Amino acid sequence: MPKRCNWCENTFDQYIRYHDEEWGVPVFDDQIQFEFLVLESSQAGLSWSTILKKREGYRKAFANFNVQKIAAFDENKIQQLLSNPDIIRNENKIRSAINNARQFIQIQQEFGSFCNYIWDFVDGEPIHNHWETMDQVPATTKISDKLSKDLKKHGFKFIGSTTIYAHMQATGLVNDHLTSCFRHQQIIDKYQSQNNAQELQ
Numbered sequence: 253m254p255k256r257c258n259w260c261e262n263t264f265d266q267y268i269r270y271h272d273e274e275w276g277v278p279v280f281d282d283q284i285q286f287e288f289l290v291l292e293s294s295q296a297g298l299s300w301s302t303i304l305k306k307r308e309g310y311r312k313a314f315a316n317f318n319v320q321k322i323a324a325f326d327e328n329k330i331q332q333l334l335s336n337p338d339i340i341r342n343e344n345k346i347r348s349a350i351n352n353a354r355q356f357i358q359i360q361q362e363f364g365s366f367c368n369y370i371w372d373f374v375d376g377e378p379i380h381n382h383w384e385t386m387d388q389v390p391a392t393t394k395i396s397d398k399l400s401k402d403l404k405k406h407g408f409k410f411i412g413s414t415t416i417y418a419h420m421q422a423t424g425l426v427n428d429h430l431t432s433c434f435r436h437q438q439i440i441d442k443y444q445s446q447n448n449a450q451e452l453q
Contacts, residue, residue, distance in 0.1 A: 254434040258386055266304055276439050278378050278424035282366045285423060286356055287317040290349045292419045293410035294340050300418075302340075309338025314349065319360075322353035348409035355407040371425065373399045380427040380440050389428050392417050 260271035279285055291310065295303045303310075313336050315321035325333075333339065333346045356366055363369040373395055383389050396417035403411050411419075421428045424443075429436035 255432050257430050257433045263301065267301055270304060272435065275422055276424050276427045276429050276435060278443055280367050282360065283317055285366050285370065286319050288419055288422045289352060290314060290317065292415050292422065293348060294345050296410060296415060298340065306339055313339050319353045319356050322350055323357055325350045345410060352408050359406060374425050378424050378427055378443060382431050383428060384431055396420060
């Protein structure tokens with residue numbers, strides 16, 4: 253059995269798959285970036301396992317995270333979402349997701365894509381950390397502080413530095429798999445091989 257980060261050990265299959273297949277993988281797709289922004293901001297005050305179990309419910313309720321469709325949600329749609337047991341029925345979080353969709357589109361228009369915008373905060377390259385224990389993994393960093401502050405300046409809500417650092421971890425702006433975890437080196441190798449392939453094209 254491969255060695256994993258402790259936070260996903262002794263959990264359910266969906267959680268382990270998330271760790272093995274998604275967490276820490278660099279994301280260069282705006283729709284996936286937006287999905288994680290909604291999910292991470294919905295998590296505030298809750299466990300990630302709670303959100304993960306409701307992920308399919310979010311996909312159905314939030315138009316498969318189509319940012320254009322979500323930006324057009326009206327008051328009737330908000331009331332429908334508030335009665336939907338498949339998502340977190342927190343009015344502030346629901347309204348912030350719709351607000352953030354509108355701000356997300358503004359960033360896409362200003363920077364060409366949201367990925368262009370967010371990856372610039374790490375100079376376009378994932379930060380590969382080398383933590384040996386979970387105690388060493390930070391909850392926030394200077395970069396997440398800066399990114400959170402800038403997103404707020406652009407009108408985003410429910411995106412404090414802790415939420416944004418979790419987003420950076422999820423979307424591979426930082427690789428925070430422990431060095432003992434089999435995914436740590438896999439992610440480094442995969443990113444380098446993709447870069448080498450692009451250079452040869």
